[in-house]
Amino acid sequence: MEEYSSYKYLKKLSADTLSFAYLGKISDDMITSSVNLLEENISQDSSLKKSHRKLSFLIVESFQNVLRYGNLDKKLDFEYKKEMFFVNHTSCYVNICSVNLIQNTKIEYVRERICTINSLDNKALTQLYKDVLTNEEFTQAGGAGLGFIEMVRKTKHKISFDFVKINEEYSYIYMLVLFTSKSATPEQLECKNIDLEWFKEFHSYVNDDGISIIYKGNMYPQIVEPVLSLVTENTHSDNLDIQQVTFDLMLETLQNIQLNLEENLDDNQITISVKHENDKYDLSISKFIANTISEKIENEFKEVNCSSPDELQQRYEELASPKHATNIETMLKLVITEFAIETKNKFKYQFSPADENKTIQSIKVEF
Numbered sequence: 001m002e003e004y005s006s007y008k009y010l011k012k013l014s015a016d017t018l019s020f021a022y023l024g025k026i027s028d029d030m031i032t033s034s035v036n037l038l039e040e041n042i043s044q045d046s047s048l049k050k051s052h053r054k055l056s057f058l059i060v061e062s063f064q065n066v067l068r069y070g071n072l073d074k075k076l077d078f079e080y081k082k083e084m085f086f087v088n089h090t091s092c093y094v095n096i097c098s099v100n101l102i103q104n105t106k107i108e109y110v111r112e113r114i115c116t117i118n119s120l121d122n123k124a125l126t127q128l129y130k131d132v133l134t135n136e137e138f139t140q141a142g143g144a145g146l147g148f149i150e151m152v153r154k155t156k157h158k159i160s161f162d163f164v165k166i167n168e169e170y171s172y173i174y175m176l177v178l179f180t181s182k183s184a185t186p187e188q189l190e191c192k193n194i195d196l197e198w199f200k201e202f203h204s205y206v207n208d209d210g211i212s213i214i215y216k217g218n219m220y221p222q223i224v225e226p227v228l229s230l231v232t233e234n235t236h237s238d239n240l241d242i243q244q245v246t247f248d249l250m251l252e253t254l255q256n257i258q259l260n261l262e263e264n265l266d267d268n269q270i271t272i273s274v275k276h277e278n279d280k281y282d283l284s285i286s287k288f289i290a291n292t293i294s295e296k297i298e299n300e301f302k303e304v305n306c307s308s309p310d311e312l313q314q315r316y317e318e319l320a321s322p323k324h325a326t327n328i329e330t331m332l333k334l335v336i337t338e339f340a341i342e343t344k345n346k347f348k349y350q351f352s353p354a355d356e357n358k359t360i361q362s363i364k365v366e367f
Contacts, residue, residue, distance in 0.1 A: 004348075004364045005211070005273035007360060010216060015090050017045070017089050017269075020217070022084065024233065027233075034063065034230065037230070041218055048181060059096060061150065062097070062175070062177060065147070066083050066100050078166070081099075081172070081203060086098070090193065094181075095179075098175050099173065099174045099175070107171060111161075116128075126153070129153070151177050155177060161176070162196055210282075212274045213234060214272070214273050215271070216269070219269070224250045228247060231246045231272075231283065235281045235367075236281070242283075245365060252363075255328055255332040259329070272285045282365075284363065284365070287360070289359050291357055294359040294361070298361075304337055312337055315337050319334040
């Protein structure tokens, strides 16, 4: 059986309550959408809620590092792995990671500055912060200035970093900033966490897999807009309305969650992935649904999947007519039908057993 990307990363990142990997186009709008997506999850997590502003700063600063190093002045004439931003939350730890290209001529300066920052206690860091405010030369050299100092001050952890040479002119700079929840229990602190070597391997893995975006986290109505923005910014189709297709997928997911609650299954975790390989895009989403409703939902997909365009349009008009009750099940049928119409029935789906209570539903659109 074919393994969809969203399903694969749902399993690979199963220990994470939140994972976000981004290897797409980097812009101010993209940073805003990504931060909004992550902030919604952070604000809903009781263990992180009080650290909301601190984590938002760390996320923005790490994104700025990707933007700062990624915007090189000249076009590169060699193949390299995409720059990447990654956040995950597991147990009591939040890891904020980035990898960028850096010119080899800047490496020693950046290495020296980060090592200096890492070696200082909080009092010395505060003094250095004040000194940097009046030292323009320091902040202009590769970005190893106020942002790095604040990262160490706010997390009380050293910045993990390493350089991996690409050629005589460029290298990758890998960084990991660790944040530990103030409410962490001794048992949580004993839990295994990722490190820089894991991130290096993951960076290679997702690059080889053609990934642009992975989001594994909770599904809230508030994340629909940032997800739409990120997906449409990093895909293109002459035949499909990608924004509408993505919206239908998100709406179908929200309705599934509502049905889950009616079946006493309180699980709103989803995984979304976007791939880009050989000039083709692959958008997929996986989520948990209650076993008691999985067969009913699978039958809906089977029905629309074997329907002609005229039959789909007739089905849609009938479901949308006033004579139909507007309950969750009817709305789910309606959005599945609209999704089939929008994708011209060019989608795939799978229902995979998870445990005695849950099934993993996965949907994929290729374009």
